[in-house]
Amino acid sequence: MKPETHPDYRQVVFRDQAAGYAFLTRSTATSDTTIEWDDGQTYPVVDVEISSESHPFYTGKARVVDSEGQVAKFRRRYESPTPDSVLHTAPDGDPAPEDVVLASGRDLTEANLEWARRRIASEGRSALDRELP
Numbered sequence: 001m002k003p004e005t006h007p008d009y010r011q012v013v014f015r016d017q018a019a020g021y022a023f024l025t026r027s028t029a030t031s032d033t034t035i036e037w038d039d040g041q042t043y044p045v046v047d048v049e050i051s052s053e054s055h056p057f058y059t060g061k062a063r064v065v066d067s068e069g070q071v072a073k074f075r076r077r078y079e080s081p082t083p084d085s086v087l088h089t090a091p092d093g094d095p096a097p098e099d100v101v102l103a104s105g106r107d108l109t110e111a112n113l114e115w116a117r118r119r120i121a122s123e124g125r126s127a128l129d130r131e132l133p
Contacts, residue, residue, distance in 0.1 A: 013037060013045045019053035095120065 007028040013035050015022040024037055027046070035045040097116035098108060106112045 011041075011043050013043045014051065015045050015047050016051040016053050017047055017049055019051065021051060021053040023051075 007030075009026060009028050011024060012027040012029050012031070013022050013024050014027075014029075015035070022035075022045070024043065029044075029046045031044040031046045033045050034042045036042050097113045097120060100116035100119060101108055101112045104112075104116075106115075
């Protein structure tokens with residue numbers, strides 16, 4: 001190795017301000033302050049705001065993310081409606097022809113809307129109660 005190109009790698013104490021925890025390790029970090037360690041030696045000390053002793057992930061105090069709610073939100077926004085979702089969102093009366101067409105997975109064409117109108121006329125609300133072809 002070339003001399004004078006690499007930083008000094010030595011024993012350094014890292015002290016967690018939040019938890020009052022300190023540990024001795026090797027590092028190139030520099031500091032003007034020193035501390036006397038348990039072994040009687042004096043080492044440079046680097047104060048840190050967070051370490052494994054105070055970080056929420058390592059202490060078990062991490063916030064739980066509601067990933068199931070996020071997935072449901074995504075599906076509501078981007079997936080096409082299912083017969084079950086149309087049934088639960090349709091008003092108490094007969095469903096709209098558009099709801100029946102979308103629930104069946106068909107395109108919103110005039111022919112499909114006419115098919116849905118006939119189905120609603122013959123079956124009423126039960127047009128959404130069973131699996132649609």
